[in-house]
Amino acid sequence: xxxxxxxxxxxxxxxxxxxxxxxxxxxxxxxxxxxxxxxxxxxxxxxxxxxxxxxxxxxxxxxxxxxxxxxxxxxxxxxxxxxxxxxxxxxxxxxxxxxxxxxxxxxxxxxxxxxxxxxxxxxxxxxxxxxxxxxxxxxxxxxxxxxxxxxxxxxxxxxxxxxxxxxxxxxxxxxxxxxxxxxxxxxxxxxxxxxxxxxxxxxxxxxxxxxxxxxxxxxxxxxxxxxxxxxxxxxxxxxxxxxxxxxxxxxxxxxxxxxxxxxxxxxxxxxxxxxxxxxxxxxxxxxxxxxx
Numbered sequence: 001x002x003x004x005x006x007x008x009x010x011x012x013x014x015x016x017x018x019x020x021x022x023x024x025x026x027x028x029x030x031x032x033x034x035x036x037x038x039x040x041x042x043x044x045x046x047x048x049x050x051x052x053x054x055x056x057x058x059x060x061x062x063x064x065x066x067x068x069x070x071x072x073x074x075x076x077x078x079x080x081x082x083x084x085x086x087x088x089x090x091x092x093x094x095x096x097x098x099x100x101x102x103x104x105x106x107x108x109x110x111x112x113x114x115x116x117x118x119x120x121x122x123x124x125x126x127x128x129x130x131x132x133x134x135x136x137x138x139x140x141x142x143x144x145x146x147x148x149x150x151x152x153x154x155x156x157x158x159x160x161x162x163x164x165x166x167x168x169x170x171x172x173x174x175x176x177x178x179x180x181x182x183x184x185x186x187x188x189x190x191x192x193x194x195x196x197x198x199x200x201x202x203x204x205x206x207x208x209x210x211x212x213x214x215x216x217x218x219x220x221x222x223x224x225x226x227x228x229x230x231x232x233x234x235x236x237x238x239x240x241x242x243x244x245x246x247x248x249x250x251x252x253x254x255x256x257x258x259x260x261x262x263x264x265x266x267x268x269x270x271x272x273x274x275x276x277x278x279x280x281x282x283x284x285x286x287x288x289x290x291x292x
Contacts, residue, residue, distance in 0.1 A: 041150065041161040042218065042288070043180040045204075048196050049167035052186045052223035052252060054081045056284075057164035059258075059277070060184075062267020063285035065119030069159040072112065075125035076146075076176050077166040078133075083124040086115045087265020090126060098128035100149050101175070102135060108149050109157075117270055121158070129172065136171045143171070143211055147179035169203050177204060178211050182218040184288075185245075186252070189225050189235040201245075217245045218291055221284070225251040246291075250284040253277070 044057045054077070061071045075082040075097060080090055099106040100123070112123050136142045146163075154161050163176040177183060183204060187194060201217075208215045222236055240247050252258075257272035264271050269278045 040159070040182060040292075041154070041163065041180045043163045043165055043173075043176045043183045044186065045165040045173055045177065045183050045200065046185050046187065046196075047167055047169045047173070047200055048188075051188045052221075053077075053167070054085060054164050055258065055262075056184065056186050056221060056223070056252065057082055057162050058085045058262070059267045059269060059281040060284055060288065061120055061160075061162050062117055062269040063278075063281040064160055064288075065117055065267075066269050066282070067285065067289075068119065070119055070121075070157065072121045072123065072154065072158045072161045074123040074146075074161060074163045074176075076129070076163055076172045077125060078127050078130040078172075079166070080125040080127070080129075081262075082164040083122060083126075085262040085265065086117070086120070086122045086267075088113055088115070088122060088124050090124075093124045093126055096124045096126045096128065098126055098132040101129070101132050101145050103139075105149070107153075108151075109153055115265070117266055120267070133170055133172050136175075143174050143178050146175040147212075150179055169199065174203070174207065177207050177215060180212070181214045182216055184218050184221055184248075186221045186223045187239060189222050189231075189239065194235055194238055218288065219246045219248045221248045221250070221252065223252040224254045226253065248284060248287055250280055250287055252280055252284075 044053045046053060057073055061073045065071045073082060073086065083093070084090065095106055095111045097111070100108050100111060108123060112121050115122055136145065139145065141148075150161065163180060165173045165176045185197070185200065187197065204215065204217060220239055222239060225236065236251075253276070255275065255277045257275040258268050258277040261268040261271040267281070268275060269281055272278055
């Protein structure tokens with residue numbers, strides 16, 4: 001059973017719009033067609049809490065889905081904010097990422113849920129994921145469990161996989177980074193947030209050397225930016241001067257609509273489609289597409 005979504009895309013600023021017909025399955029999208037880009041797995045990571053990882057995961061996913069990409073959001077945080085933010089009631093979740101990563105190794109396709117947003121699917125989390133992380137410490141190949149679970153299935157079903165990491169540098173985050181080809185690091189434009197970047201970059205570099213040669217930092221994403229304050233502007237400059245990693249041109253500001261969107265279970269691009277927050281995440285999606 002398929003419903004149909006019509007999406008208007010622009011090839012460039014001066015080109016006329018053209019329509020692309022996208023079939024959306026009630027459970028999973030159709031398999032990739034020859035010539036489609038390979039699945040990009042993007043982790044949204046920072047061991048500091050409250051920097052906007054889940055907000056970025058949901059709304060970047062929504063902005064990419066709006067453009068016709070088939071997006072899977074994976075919730076790797078036991079707090080399950082991404083799951084709830086995409087409209088999934090935790091009381092309805094029978095199987096989650098905890099079951100996928102546990103000794104039982106439930107297949108990922110068995111837990112993936114549709115959302116109210118066309119083109120956007122979610123692999124939910126529950127609080128049980130915290131105890132699953134403890135179990136992973138004794139598992140053989142413990143850093144590569146998620147990568148093995150994604151296997152070739154995600155490549156066939158989705159254009160983009162976005163992983164919302166927990167605010168730690170534990171095994172759940174390491175599994176996410178090992179399974180990813182790119183990582184986006186949301187950073188609050190505040191002193192302590194920028195100071196904590198060093199530890200994360202060190203972990204990413206170690207994983208790249210020892211476990212995942214394909215891992216690249218796509219960029220640092222300034223979040224909760226308030227251009228009215230001197231401190232925020234100075235911290236943004238400090239972020240740009242850190243060295244090796246690019247800073248996205250897009251800056252995510254805290255707005256009322258961005259705060260309200262999770263209550264509706266939808267990305268801000270769908271909840272408040274003409275808002276400044278929605279425009280910001282569309283700009284971020286464009287940067288991610290261009291950076292590849």
